[in-house]
Amino acid sequence: MKLSIIIPCLNEEEMIPIFFKEVASHLEQLPVVPEYIFIDDGSTDRTLAEIKKLHHQYPDQLHFISFSRNFGKEAAIYAGLQASTGDLVCLMDADLQDPPRLLKEMYALITEEGYDCVGTKRTNRQGEPYFRSFFANRFYKLMQKVSKTPIELGERDFRMMTRQVVDSVLTLTEYNRFSKGLFNWVGFKKCYLSYDNQERVAGETSWSFIGLVKYSLEALIDFSDMPLTFVSLLGIGSCVLSGLALLFIIIRTLINGDPTPGWPSLVCIILFVGGLQLLSLGIVGKYISKIFLETKKRPIYLIRERDKVKEK
Structure with a gap:
């Protein structure tokens, strides 16, 4: 069985080798053939160079797509889904705030328990600035009240899905995308794993408070009238x-x-x-x-x- 790992990247040169080493050590414990797909979302540092180094070492396992400019994480997710060929597909951030240790449990829930999608959600936002955490929680609670598409409190993009779920999401070709909503909109049998907030191992986040506010407004308009x-x-x-x-x-x-x-x-x-x-x-x-x-x-x-x- 092939497992595709999609990793959107924006200025993550420090994290690329750390991420790959950490995830690879956990995938060795699973009976899967890994396929890594790095999406360089218009990085201005040496992110692409670091990805190419790994590609030369593992040309059959590790692949990359580099955008002509920064199109945003949603576009990177969509590109990764289109490029993936695995029976299972997992979406992860390169900053290791998505714990690779959960991959084994995700795999078991899909292959043994019959789930089509295993998502994740944070139980807390410890380590984040207070105002950012406060408004993020308010956003999720608001979406739960005004949207017909359910979104879990603290839900992350980090998830593992079957090929059927991925193909269903790819039929949604809208330009204005909010992936958390799209993954939930298509339905299927899903469950969530909870974990405590993980801080970055290295580098700095590319998400500003203003950027998150704009992203929240986009989601509100896309999935609610x-x-x-x-x-x-x-x-x-x-x-x-x-x-x-x-x-x-x-x-x-x-x-x-x-x-x-x-x-x-x-x-x-x-x-x-x-x-x-x-x-x-x-x-x-x-x-x-x-x-x-x-x-x-x-x-x-x-x-x-x-x-x-x-x-x-």
Whole structure:
């Protein structure tokens, strides 16, 4: 049985040899033929050079794809899934925050217990900045409430899947991708393994707080129409509040008079309704921009270089 390991990389030159050595030591304990697929997502350091060194040592096992620029982790995941040929496929980060020790248990759950997909989730976010951890937890809880596609609290991209699951995900060719949602959307029999947060062995994360916020917003829009529902309810609320405010101003004027006729009510209404319109247009515009990107039919990624063995 062949097991494909997909590893998206962005500026991970220090981690590449460490990652390979660690994962290889765990795969030796499994009855599988490993296939490593490194995706260089437009790195600006020596990540690709380190990958090529390993490729020259293990040309039959280790393969690589190098993008023409940084297309993002979602594009790297998609490229890796397309290139994989294994009966089982595992997705891992190169920073070893996905514990390789879980590979044996994942394999057993699929081959012995009959699961199609074994995902992972962190039980805590120890070692992360407080605000990053706080907002990440709020995001997962929000997604659980507003999305019909279930996403586990603390869910990671780290997972092992059968070929059937991978082929199903590859039929979803949308440009705007949120892999955690897509893996759950296709269904199949799945379970999750929990583990404590692991800190990086070397190097620095390429994810900034702003980047994570943008990623969360993309996920929210891709897998929920809640913002549009929110805007609709906001519009109804605006009409009700404006009507009550006008009624209050009329009654107050009849009782006490009004030293500046019309000015307070006019300013309140303009500012209130104007603000709601801008908010509504912004949310609707975000959905329209998604449609715009989908209709362009641009490729999800472009390849600058890849090893010839992996041509399909």
